[in-house]
Amino acid sequence: MKDYKELWNSFFMDTYGQLDIAIEKGEGSYLYDVNGKEYIDFTSGIGVSSLGYGNKKLIEAITEQLHKVFHVSNIFYNTSTIEAGQKLIQRSGMKRVFYSNSGAEANEGAIKLARKYSFEKYGEGRGTIITLKQSFHGRTLAALTATGQEKFHNYFFPFPQGFKYVEASNFEALVNELDGTVCGIMMEAIQGEGGVHPLQKEFVKQVAELCKEKDILLMFDEVQCGVGRTGKFFGFNHFDVMPDIVTLAKGLGGGLPIGAILAGEKVEHTFKKGDHGSTFGGNPVALTASAVVLDEVCSEGFLEEIEKKGQLLMEAIKGLNSPKIKEVRGKGLMIGIEIEGESKLAQEKALSNGLLILTAGQNVVRLLPPLTISEEEIKKGVELLVQCI
Ligand SMILES: Cc1ncc(COP(=O)(O)O)c(C=O)c1O
Incomplete structure (x- = not known):
């Protein structure tokens, strides 16, 4: 051209x-x-x-799925979608999955999930999400507000409420920001867009303990560092912690648009019918691609x-x-x-x-x-x- x-x-x-x-x-x-x-x-x-x-396996699987069907609404069950979702659950060790189309959209859903869990248990006024400075969580409004970089917080006022930012790997700073309004702490195991900064293990372990103690949800944005990127399935696997909510996107689809919210035991039943949705989320072709990626990444x-x-x-x-x-x-x-x-x-x-x-x-x-x-x-x-x- x-x-x-x-x-x-x-x-x-x-x-x-x-x-x-x-x-x-x-x-x-x-x-x-x-x-x-x-x-x-x-x-x-x-x-x-x-x-x-x-990648031949990817092309073959996608092509086969294209010939079967490439979109059905979530008002129907679809066999390829079920198969791929089951793989993700088995490989991730989480309890439930919701599919979206991108990382930002997954994070939006994760924020909703954390807030609903807290609302049901503690009532109104406990909807704050703590995120880390230099983090990046996406371009949609709530994900952008969650992003702990001032340079992104321009023009698009009013931004959604209910976010606080603390310095990465500074546990004392995080404790200082804790009040009765916090329902979730969201972080990237390795901050990607913010300059490729891995979190400190001790910090992550302390945060995980604190979350358990205070019934605050531990949320990992694994959009960039998940699905094998760091040499472990999840970036947080380097820190021996288990989050309540995980988001994925990017590498999960091997090139096709996909995002996912994974829920641990605490929040596995939080979303009920009508609480969340996405027309394209769980697209059979994208999910077929993700099944191939998961098979490869988890192969011996x-x-x-x-x-x-x-x-x-x-x-x-x-x-x-x-x-x-x-x-x-x-x-x-x-x-x-x-x-x-x-x-x-x-x-x-x-x-x-x-x-x-x-x-x-x-x-x-x-x-x-x-x-x-x-x-x-x-x-x-x-x-x-x-x-x-
Ligand atoms: C950690 C992290 N979260 C969220 C996003 C947003 O993902 P998407 O561009 O798919 O919305 C990105 C994108 O770079 C990211 O690196």
């Missing part, structure tokens, strides 16, 4: 700061632009294309491989000994590199070198390669990366 930039700018809303590339196709861990140029992909569509591009040795590949990637970056690199952090295949210069410039340079990377703020380069990336591709990518930082 010749004038793709001009065309886009002529009718799309101006919400995204795009890179100068029009992608035509993908294969494995590579993407190809309209001119046939090849790129190693360290982005996987921001953690979505977890099995890379052109897959998570261990992610851990191993993550270590390789981390060590290769650290081994560069570049004075431009201030810190490398993250877990599994979710890695942040804090650099001296502007991450945006590094991203543009990487692009011209044939490597796709993400940013997470001004000075952090974020890497979220497909979970299926090979060690060789990792090494090749790092060689290209060094030239950009």
